[in-house]
Amino acid sequence: MSKKSFRQAINEALRQEMRRDPRVVLMGEDVAGGCLAPGEDDAWGGPLGVTKGLLAEFGRERILDTPITESAFIGAAAGAAATGLRPVAELMFVDFMGVCFDQIFNQAAKFRYMFGGKATTPLTIRTMYGGGFRAASQHSQCLYPIFTHIPGLKVVIPSSPYEAKGLLIQSIRDDDPVIFFEHKAMYDLEEEVPDEPYTIPFGEANLTREGDDVTIVAIGRMVSFANQVADALEGEGISCTVIDPRTTSPLDRDTILESVAETGRLVVVDEAHPRCNMATDISALVAQEAFDSLRAPIRMVTAPHAPVPFSAALEDLYLPSPAKIEVAVRAVMAHKAKELA
Amino acid sequence: MAAITPITMPKFGLAMTEGKVASWAIPEGTRIAQGDELADIETTKITNAYESPVAGVLRRHVAAEQVDLPVGALIAVVADEAVLDTEIDAFVARFQAEFAEKQSAAVVEAAPEPQKVAAGGWTIRYLAMGDPGSDPGGPVVLIHGFGGDLNSWLFTQPVLAERHRAIALDLPGHGGSSKNVGSGDLETLAQALVDFLAALEIPKAHLVGHSLGGAIALYVALHHPAHVASLTLIAPAGFGGEIDGAFIDGFIAANRRKPMQEVLEKLFANPALVSRDMIEDVLKFKRLDGAVPALAAIAAANFGGGRQAQLPRDRLGEIAVPAQVIWGAEDRIIPAGHARGLPPNVPVYVLPGAGHMPHMEKAAEVNRLIAALLPG
Numbered sequence: 001m002s003k004k005s006f007r008q009a010i011n012e013a014l015r016q017e018m019r020r021d022p023r024v025v026l027m028g029e030d031v032a033g034g035c036l037a038p039g040e041d042d043a044w045g046g047p048l049g050v051t052k053g054l055l056a057e058f059g060r061e062r063i064l065d066t067p068i069t070e071s072a073f074i075g076a077a078a079g080a081a082a083t084g085l086r087p088v089a090e091l092m093f094v095d096f097m098g099v100c101f102d103q104i105f106n107q108a109a110k111f112r113y114m115f116g117g118k119a120t121t122p123l124t125i126r127t128m129y130g131g132g133f134r135a136a137s138q139h140s141q142c143l144y145p146i147f148t149h150i151p152g153l154k155v156v157i158p159s160s161p162y163e164a165k166g167l168l169i170q171s172i173r174d175d176d177p178v179i180f181f182e183h184k185a186m187y188d189l190e191e192e193v194p195d196e197p198y199t200i201p202f203g204e205a206n207l208t209r210e211g212d213d214v215t216i217v218a219i220g221r222m223v224s225f226a227n228q229v230a231d232a233l234e235g236e237g238i239s240c241t242v243i244d245p246r247t248t249s250p251l252d253r254d255t256i257l258e259s260v261a262e263t264g265r266l267v268v269v270d271e272a273h274p275r276c277n278m279a280t281d282i283s284a285l286v287a288q289e290a291f292d293s294l295r296a297p298i299r300m301v302t303a304p305h306a307p308v309p310f311s312a313a314l315e316d317l318y319l320p321s322p323a324k325i326e327v328a329v330r331a332v333m334a335h336k337a338k339e340l341a
Numbered sequence: 342m343a344a345i346t347p348i349t350m351p352k353f354g355l356a357m358t359e360g361k362v363a364s365w366a367i368p369e370g371t372r373i374a375q376g377d378e379l380a381d382i383e384t385t386k387i388t389n390a391y392e393s394p395v396a397g398v399l400r401r402h403v404a405a406e407q408v409d410l411p412v413g414a415l416i417a418v419v420a421d422e423a424v425l426d427t428e429i430d431a432f433v434a435r436f437q438a439e440f441a442e443k444q445s446a447a448v449v450e451a452a453p454e455p456q457k458v459a460a461g462g463w464t465i466r467y468l469a470m471g472d473p474g475s476d477p478g479g480p481v482v483l484i485h486g487f488g489g490d491l492n493s494w495l496f497t498q499p500v501l502a503e504r505h506r507a508i509a510l511d512l513p514g515h516g517g518s519s520k521n522v523g524s525g526d527l528e529t530l531a532q533a534l535v536d537f538l539a540a541l542e543i544p545k546a547h548l549v550g551h552s553l554g555g556a557i558a559l560y561v562a563l564h565h566p567a568h569v570a571s572l573t574l575i576a577p578a579g580f581g582g583e584i585d586g587a588f589i590d591g592f593i594a595a596n597r598r599k600p601m602q603e604v605l606e607k608l609f610a611n612p613a614l615v616s617r618d619m620i621e622d623v624l625k626f627k628r629l630d631g632a633v634p635a636l637a638a639i640a641a642a643n644f645g646g647g648r649q650a651q652l653p654r655d656r657l658g659e660i661a662v663p664a665q666v667i668w669g670a671e672d673r674i675i676p677a678g679h680a681r682g683l684p685p686n687v688p689v690y691v692l693p694g695a696g697h698m699p700h701m702e703k704a705a706e707v708n709r710l711i712a713a714l715l716p717g
Contacts, residue, residue: 001455001517162625166628194517194625194629195517196517196520196629196630197629197630198625198628198629198630199628199630200628201596204596204597207598207617210617
């Protein structure tokens, strides 16, 4: 046990799984870096240094730098997974999914179904998402709702270094294609992470706070924001449950519904654009399955329906924040339910 | 000027950075003896009665109930009646100013960190506290039970370490130690303990074992008597056939918070002691590669079919060193009745209001009993 950053936790998960299982290989743009130029080995270790140091231990046979052609290497990774390897492919920014859509949605996600269960596709795609990095509209999106929409894919969004290590090892050991989302503003966050390998199962939400008044469901980086709000409001006598679903596919519906049955109030926090995102999905679930428990209208805290702005001032206004979550929690607390005669 | 003693927020366990006075047990102005219960101190992990380290009059509650304070913060003042209120005011003001300065300068006393050592075929994680030179007769070694780890001794180890060297370890299969447990039987686990003592160059130790750790301690005392200076066995396994097999099976099977909470509540006379953090820590341990198979192997070897397989108790009479047995009267895992009919040289202390974890529920009494068996 020692303090590790989100970046170190992911690196350690990759390293330990590569040691454990020779079928695990890494591929992607600059996962080693240096384009094989003399003296340039491991120049990058990924665009933000997450895979740095792995080349020295595992060599070019298992750390595969690819050309800038996502369609080719994501497709190659899907094929390698179907034929016996357990590749971890890095789609540098999830915003680039457009150029390898077919390989993920029509190929990897469908193999198990189309081949009648005879094919497995133990493919993990690591990808960066999220705003706050001043990287503008083509490098800042939260596109996990699109992957969540597709049957056959598992979608994992860790909220802390501890969660990242356990969920990534689980992803690599899983026999289905997994899209693993890393928020680029979280790489330097630190917490206690065990040195040993461990797994966190999919489809089991984590309750990071437990309270009686409001259920806050938050995704990825938003979990820490929700925790801050829960801690701040506790002093005022407003007690919040914070649910981190960990995986949006599969989604732990039961934990969300049980909590709303207890609190009667729901705030969903999702950094993605507001239409057809996790906030709307979870709100619809609760509206349909727990309507009679609700004591106030559901509130969603999301980004607006607009591309992520490049202006730093505008981007700060654009993103969900603890202040916006607090406003939503106060709103559901203040709502006066109509008394039924 | 008569002595004024500050009472400060204690530190229970490695992770505690702050705590709060859940409730004061004694009003201001009461004369207290050393060891009187002052307050319930609540942390995110557990609530524990805090006893006065000194005698005197509890002159001032400095900490309000239910307010979070950092470890080391002033919570109360003890002084004789002769001390003027104005002197106490001045003392509190001075303490608070110095404490604030210390906090801002981040001069925090370095807490001891767990270490790892290669022992036999295992890597064993352990936490050593207290002065290495303080115990020529050998240190105290604390051995947790099934599913526990070195943090099980959070209320015991720091207290013993005030006067002795106290070492808590993670057994194989547990905490941060290797998850390889071989057959998982007492002989294997006892060998790991002997190898651990050898790795730390400890020729002889005072063994304190809880539950499965108690059976291991007794096994070592029987088979490697040269290594053992005394024995304190707390709710030990190996004293009778009965054990709550549903607890063992449930502990191995539970992988979510709610079922794990139900299992852990069986450990305590007061189930409210089971906190979120306690549950989360157990779940985190069980997620480690190899942890659940190790627990299953140990359970099968020692508690298969809901019965205890090995009963070293039958040879308790052969123990030549000082030994004692402590049990919680309300133990729902291993009945306290197992302590009946022991040889006369082994005193038995059955503590009311405690379940299977008397060293957590009645920490002060258990600490006193352990200390009484140690030299000095």
